[in-house]
Every structure is written in structure tokens, then in C-alpha cells.
Amino acid sequence: MSKSSSIPAPSQAPKTQAHSMTSLLGRPTAGIVLLLAFYILLLAAFSFLSPYFLTLSNLSNIGTNMAFIGLMAAAGTPLIIGGGLDLSVAAVAGLAGVIVALMHANGLNIWMGCLTALVIGCAVGVLNGFIVTRLRLNPLIATLGTMSIFSGISMVLTGGLSKPLFIPAFNWLGSGRVAGIPFPVILMLLVFVVLWLVLSKTPFGRYVYATGGNPEASSLLGVPVERTQMVLYILSGLSGAAAGIILAAMLGAAAPNAAGQHLLTIIAAIILGGTSLFGGRGSVWGTLIAVLILGTLNNGLTLMNVSSFWQDVTRGVVLLMAVGLDQLRVRLQS
Amino acid sequence: MRKGIGFVAAERKRQGLIGNLSVRTNTTLPYLGRFTQFGMVDRSREEASTQAWIKTLGVKTAGPNQEIRLLSGGNQQKICLARWLLGNPDLLILEEPTRGVDLGARREIYAEIRRLAEAGLAILIVSSDAEEVAGLADRTLVLEDGKVVAELAQAATAAEMMRAAETLSTAGNQNELEKV
Numbered sequence: 001m002s003k004s005s006s007i008p009a010p011s012q013a014p015k016t017q018a019h020s021m022t023s024l025l026g027r028p029t030a031g032i033v034l035l036l037a038f039y040i041l042l043l044a045a046f047s048f049l050s051p052y053f054l055t056l057s058n059l060s061n062i063g064t065n066m067a068f069i070g071l072m073a074a075a076g077t078p079l080i081i082g083g084g085l086d087l088s089v090a091a092v093a094g095l096a097g098v099i100v101a102l103m104h105a106n107g108l109n110i111w112m113g114c115l116t117a118l119v120i121g122c123a124v125g126v127l128n129g130f131i132v133t134r135l136r137l138n139p140l141i142a143t144l145g146t147m148s149i150f151s152g153i154s155m156v157l158t159g160g161l162s163k164p165l166f167i168p169a170f171n172w173l174g175s176g177r178v179a180g181i182p183f184p185v186i187l188m189l190l191v192f193v194v195l196w197l198v199l200s201k202t203p204f205g206r207y208v209y210a211t212g213g214n215p216e217a218s219s220l221l222g223v224p225v226e227r228t229q230m231v232l233y234i235l236s237g238l239s240g241a242a243a244g245i246i247l248a249a250m251l252g253a254a255a256p257n258a259a260g261q262h263l264l265t266i267i268a269a270i271i272l273g274g275t276s277l278f279g280g281r282g283s284v285w286g287t288l289i290a291v292l293i294l295g296t297l298n299n300g301l302t303l304m305n306v307s308s309f310w311q312d313v314t315r316g317v318v319l320l321m322a323v324g325l326d327q328l329r330v331r332l333q334s
Numbered sequence: 335m336r337k338g339i340g341f342v343a344a345e346r347k348r349q350g351l352i353g354n355l356s357v358r359t360n361t362t363l364p365y366l367g368r369f370t371q372f373g374m375v376d377r378s379r380e381e382a383s384t385q386a387w388i389k390t391l392g393v394k395t396a397g398p399n400q401e402i403r404l405l406s407g408g409n410q411q412k413i414c415l416a417r418w419l420l421g422n423p424d425l426l427i428l429e430e431p432t433r434g435v436d437l438g439a440r441r442e443i444y445a446e447i448r449r450l451a452e453a454g455l456a457i458l459i460v461s462s463d464a465e466e467v468a469g470l471a472d473r474t475l476v477l478e479d480g481k482v483v484a485e486l487a488q489a490a491t492a493a494e495m496m497r498a499a500e501t502l503s504t505a506g507n508q509n510e511l512e513k514v
Contacts, residue, residue, distance in 0.1 A: 202374060203366045203367070205375075206366060206375060209355060213353065213355050216348060218352060220341065220343060220350075221363045221364045280352065280354045280355065
């Protein structure tokens with residue numbers, strides 16, 4: 001009796017299970033839900049492994065350390081959705097800090113320095129946008145070039161040395177708090193919310209997805225493809241400058257090469273967050289969770305006394321696993 | 335493009351569709367301004383309008399929010415047609431309107447083209463399918479290497495077209511028709 005009734009069951013069960021799995025994983029929000037689940041798991045694991053992890057001061061530490069990276073990743077997300085890429089963003093951050101420090105050293109007002117840095121960030125965005133949309137260079141090559149140019153200029157301007165920047169009002173940008181929350185974190189969250197609204201609600205956001213999905217068809221359908229990409233490069237340059245200012249304020253110094261090492265973390269966060277490098281697909285919330293995951297991973301492993309070399313290895317493994325899973329998801333979907 | 339002319343390209347995948355975006359997004363893209371209020375796209379109005387076209391043209395899809403790449407060629411082409419009709423164009427240019435479209439959908443597209451023409455829309459069909467042109471056109475121009483080689487009156491048959499083309503040697507003719 002048990003034989004005859006149990007035989008059809010196993011063949012049935014995996015089928016329906018696979019089907020419900022497919023439809024569940026096929027939802028557009030599934031990627032973000034998976035990411036969030038992974039993050040909660042990570043939080044739980046670290047709280048279990050280290051008594052220092054789940055404290056308010058440590059959590060706000062994670063936030064502050066990731067905020068300037070998050071700023072650049074936030075603006076990088078719509079750029080990559082729109083079919084672009086900006087490798088120069090971290091170099092712009094370094095340059096922004098250097099500009100603020102040098103202008104201050106020459107007796108100029110610190111806020112004038114900040115404004116100048118933001119304007120130069122925009123200008124680099126215009127340059128990148130011009131090279132990509134007008135000269136039609138591949139964005140990877142174009143921004144690899146400008147990255148090298150601007151990190152080089154930062155080095156030339158400072159002779160490779162950090163410049164101290166101790167001005168309490170300025171340093172507040174990096175270490176100040178509003179209602180207990182670090183200012184850099186507030187700024188980052190604000191940027192994420194604004195970019196989410198722009199991407200999901202405005203015609204410009206629609207143009208970003210269309211441009212990244214199929215530029216040729218978009219252009220034939222009246223989408224201002226080049227203008228859209230230009231705006232995205234400017235946003236990216238601007239985010240680089242803002243991140244550089246925050247970082248210099250946090251460190252109390254402008255180090256020309258302080259931001260450059262974080263470029264790969266920025267790109268990794270965007271990809272981990274489910275944005276396709278081929279364009280047309282992605283969301284800023286995915287990027288935010290990914291930024292938190294990478295920051296938490298770093299912090300948790302440090303608390304557990306894992307060497308920073310192993311942290312790089314772990315980050316790589318997490319990235320590959322996440323992208324692999326996402327590929328699987330997309331394949332299941334179609 | 336914005337001057338009241340709609341254009342449905344022959345290379346649907348490459349020039350007509352943004353494959354990974356939804357049916358709704360693909361439908362409303364050329365006239366997105368009409369769905370925008372205070373700088374925000376009104377999604378529910380988009381959905382209603384897309385749903386209406388899905389019904390009118392008999393598009394087989396899971397709904398306005400399905401990715402368009404998952405639709406069949408014929409149903410994709412119906413969306414390519416529908417999106418221009420949202421803007422009430424003065425002239426609609428269709429390039430190979432039924433390439434890669436199955437028979438059932440092809441008949442429905444022909445019926446829609448007929449209906450639109452009768453309603454007073456000027457339609458220019460560029461096609462290498464003589465039968466298609468014969469069945470639809472009010473006026474037919476036979477083109478070769480960008481030059482008009484023959485102009486045929488109303489109700490020209492496919493055979494007449496082929497003859498007009500063949501008297502000037504070489505095959506690979508393009509028939510163009512205009513009807514108002």
C-alpha cells in the first residue's frame with residue numbers, strides 16, 4: 001500500500017516545487033529580496049560570532065565607512081543601467097579632496113573650495129560624457145583614461161602627500177551627527193531616495209532604462225539617448241566630488257590616493273545589487289543593500305580578527321556567488 | 335519623428351523593441367509626455383491605455399507588465415504598431431510590417447492597417463512581399479535602387495508588380511505603396 005501510493009508522489013513533488021520556485025524567482029523583485037535575506041543572515045551570523053558587532057557605535061561605524069562609497073555607487077547605478085560606466089569616479093573623489101585642501105592652504109574659504117570641487121566633478125562628467133557620446137569611445141576605455149589622468153593630476157598637485165584639513169565646520173561633514181545618525185549616512189540615504197524617485201517615477205528614469213536596454217531602438221522612438229547619457233556621466237562626476245569632500249572631512253586630510261582603492265568596491269556593489277553591466281536592468285535599492293553587505297562583511301571580519309587580505313578574498317567569493325545566482329535566476333525566468 | 339510621423343522599423347529586435355522592458359513601457363515610450371503629470375509618469379494611466387490596445391489588437395500577453403521579449407513576433411509587432419497610434423500620427427510608415435509574423439497575427443495586422451486607412455490615416459508600407467502589397471495598397475510604386483521604375487494603379491496584382499519589376503531585369507525589388 002505504501003509502495004503504490006508513494007510512487008507517484010516523488011515525481012509530482014519536485015515538479016510543483018520547481019514550478020513555484022521558478023515563478024517566485026522570476027519576479028522582478030526577487031533579486032532584492034534574496035539580497036536582503038542574505039544581508040539579514042550576515043547580520044545574524046556576525047552578531048552571534050562577535051559580541052561587539054551588534055552595538056550602536058559599531059553599526060554607525062559601518063554606515064560612516066560605507067557612506068562615501070555608497071554615494072558613488074548610488075550615482076553609478078543609473079549610469080550602468082543607462083549603458084555607461086565610470087571608472088574615473090574614485091579618482092575624481094581624490095581630486096576633489098586635493099582641490100579643497102589646496103584652495104584652503106592658499107587662503108581661500110573652505111566652502112569656496114567645496115563648490116569648486118563640485119564644479120570640477122561636473123566638468124569631469126561632461127568630459128566623460130563627451131568622449132563617450134560624441135567621440136563614441138567605449139566607456140570602459142574612455143573612463144580608464146580619465147581615471148588615470150585625474151588621479152595623476154592629484155598626485156602632481158600634492159606631490160603624492162596628504163594635506164591636513166582641520167576645520168571643525170568642515171570636518172562636521174564627515175563626523176557630524178543629526179539625531180544620532182552620522183551626516184554622511186544621511187546624505188547617502190537622501191541621494192538613494194532621490195535617485196530612486198527619478199529612476200522609477202520620471203520620464204528621465206524611463207529614458208535611462210530604455211537607453212541601456214536598446215539605444216538604437218530608443219533613439220528611433222524619440223528618446224534623447226545622448227543627452228540622457230551625458231546627464232548620467234555628470235551625476236557620476238558630481239557624486240565623485242561629493243564623496244571626495246566627505247572623505248576628506250572624515251579623515252581630516254586630503255589624501256590623493258585615499259579613494260582610488262575603493263573603485264572596485266563601488267563597481268562590485270552595483271553588480272552585486274543586481275544591475276546588469278549590459279544595461280537596461282537594475283535598481284538603486286539593490287545597490288544600497290549590496291553596499292551594506294560589503295561594508296558589514298569587512299567590519300565583521302575585522303572584528304573577528306581576519307586579516308584584510310582574506311577580506312578581499314571573501315568579497316570576491318561573495319560577488320561571484322551573487323552574480324552566478326542572478327544569472328541562474330534570469331535563465332529560469334525565460 | 336515628433337512631426338506626426340510614426341515609423342515601424344523592419345528590424346524589430348534591433349530597432350523596434352527594448353526587449354527587457356515591459357509591454358507597457360514599450361508601448362508608451364514615444365509619447366511618454368502624454369502620460370506625464372508634474373514631472374511624474376502616471377503608471378496607472380499607462381497601464382489602462384496599454385491594456386486597451388492589448389484588447390483592441392488582440393495581443394497575446396500575460397499583461398502590460400510582462401517583458402516584451404517574451405512575446406511572439408506577431409504580438410511584438412502589434413505593440414510596435416499600437417505605440418504610434420497613441421499619438422494620432424498624420425503618416426505612418428511601416429517597413430516590412432509582417433516579417434517574422436505568424437499567419438493569424440498577420441491577418442489581424444492587415445485588418446488593423448485597413449481599418450486605420452479607412453479612418454483617414456495615411457500609411458506608407460515598404461515591403462518586399464508583393465502579395466502583401468497587392469492585398470493592401472491603393473497605390474503602388476515599384477522601386478529599384480532607390481528609383482521609381484513603375485507606378486501601378488489601384489488593385490494591382492502581385493503578378494503585375496513582378497512583371498513591372500522584371501522588365502527592368504534583376505529581382506529583389508521593393509514595392510512601396512501609399513494609401514490615403
